[in-house]
Each structure stands twice: as C-alpha cells, then as structure tokens.
Amino acid sequence: MQPEKAPLHLKTTQLFLTWLFSALVMQVGLANESETNARPEIVDLIIGEKNIDVVVDLHQAFRWEHTRYESLDTFPQPWPGSPAMPYQIWFKEKGILEWLQTDMVFLGNYTTLKTHEMEASIFGYLLPIAGKYDPVTHRLTFDDLAYRPLFQVPDLIVEESSDLNHWSEATLSTPQPVEYEWPQDLSLEIQKKDGNRFYRLTLRAQ
Incomplete structure (x- = not known):
C-alpha cells in the first residue's frame, strides 16, 4: 500500500518554515556576537510577499x-499655507548648539552638567536654559517643551548567503534612512529571494 502524499499546502508550509528557521538561526548567532562588542545586530525578520523587513538594534549609547x-x-509657519513644523535642536561638536524655531535659528553653546542634564546659553536670551533628558520616557525637556532624540544611522550593509560561505550585499527596496528615533529599532527593507537565506549585518568601511 502506497503512503498517502502530503497535501500541497503542507509542503509549502514546510518549505516556508525551513526558510524561516534558517534565517532565524543566523539571527541568533549574530545576536550573541553583538552582545559582546555592541555592534549593530539583527533582532527580527518580518517576512512579506516580496520584501523582508530586517529589524536592527544599532546599540548606540546615549550622547548629546x-x-x-x-x-x-508643532507650530505654525509665518508663510500662508505652510504646514506646522516642530522646533529642532542640533547638538554639534565642541558645545555648539543650533535651535530652530519656525523660521528663526538661534545659536548658542551647551555644557553637559550630568549624564542626562545640560545647560544652554543662547544668543539673545538673558538667562541660560536647562535641559533634562528622561531615560525612561526618552524625552528631552527644554524650555518647557518635550523633544524626541534623532540619531544618525551609520552606513549599514545587509549581507545574504545561501551556504554561510559566500556572502553578497542584499538589495534594499527603499533607501536607508538618514536618522532614526533613538533608542528604537531601525527597519531596513530588502528584496525577498527564493530558497533558504541567511542574513548578517556589517558596517560599510569608511
């Protein structure tokens, strides 16, 4: 008596799970390595019909x-028909600060008082302005306004392999973002290919 053949949908499911398991095994290996050297790591893979969202933890420490x-x-712009815009603060090198309020940019200097506290002297303001970052809510309070931190994204490469020996750069479906809201994870969308795939993350050499 011949054994009964498995339905097609079960075979398809098995192939998919094999593909997913291969990707997750590679992901776990990278996570263990990343914990020791604080390099960016893949923490999740969200698989769609045509693309894969590679979720990345950049492991960047807090900084000013x-x-x-x-x-x-957000605040109204002085020009009719223009959308409301948020205020923005740039913390630059050597204690230089730029503060954008609608159409005006105020320059100044900032000094770090504690790890999560700073003080800014703004040209045109008589008194310094204190800023305090809350590590729980991840919000900076500055001049009675709440701000969210945006960090620059390093130049990342998602590499893929079918055998763990030969690696090639995966094709991004959308450009890599310039910034991300710290300390949230970053999502990179790559094109999905047939067959088993392993993924790893590297930094592009400068």
Whole structure:
C-alpha cells in the first residue's frame, strides 16, 4: 500500500518554515556576537510577499553630541499655507548648539552638567536654559517643551548567503534612512529571494 502524499499546502508550509528557521538561526548567532562588542545586530525578520523587513538594534549609547532633537508639538509657519513644523535642536561638536524655531535659528553653546542634564546659553536670551533628558520616557525637556532624540544611522550593509560561505550585499527596496528615533529599532527593507537565506549585518568601511 502506497503512503498517502502530503497535501500541497503542507509542503509549502514546510518549505516556508525551513526558510524561516534558517534565517532565524543566523539571527541568533549574530545576536550573541553583538552582545559582546555592541555592534549593530539583527533582532527580527518580518517576512512579506516580496520584501523582508530586517529589524536592527544599532546599540548606540546615549550622547548629546551629533544628535538632533525634534519637539513633539508643532507650530505654525509665518508663510500662508505652510504646514506646522516642530522646533529642532542640533547638538554639534565642541558645545555648539543650533535651535530652530519656525523660521528663526538661534545659536548658542551647551555644557553637559550630568549624564542626562545640560545647560544652554543662547544668543539673545538673558538667562541660560536647562535641559533634562528622561531615560525612561526618552524625552528631552527644554524650555518647557518635550523633544524626541534623532540619531544618525551609520552606513549599514545587509549581507545574504545561501551556504554561510559566500556572502553578497542584499538589495534594499527603499533607501536607508538618514536618522532614526533613538533608542528604537531601525527597519531596513530588502528584496525577498527564493530558497533558504541567511542574513548578517556589517558596517560599510569608511
């Protein structure tokens, strides 16, 4: 008596699970390595019909320098028909600060008081302005406004392999973003290919 053949949908499901398991095994290996060297790591793969969202934890520590903060509130622009915009703060090198309020940019200097506290001296303001970052809510309070932190995204490469020996750069479906809201994860969308695939993340050499 011949054994009964498995229905087609079960075979398809088995192939899909094999493909997914292969990707997840590679993901776990990268996570263990990343914990020791604090390099970016893949923490999840969201598989769609044509694309895969590669969810990345960049493992960037909190910092003031080289960050941009954007107010949660938005404010009307002086030009008719223009959309409301948030205030923005740029913390630059050597304690230089730029503060954008609608159509005006105020320049100043900032000093770090504690890990999550700073003080800014703004040209045109008589008194310094204190800023405090809340590590629980991930919000900066500055001049009675709440701001969200935006960090620059390093130049990342998602590499793929079918055998763990030969690797090639995966094709991004959408351009890599310039910034991301820290400390949230970053999502990179790559094109989905047939067959088993392993994925890893590297930084492009400068």
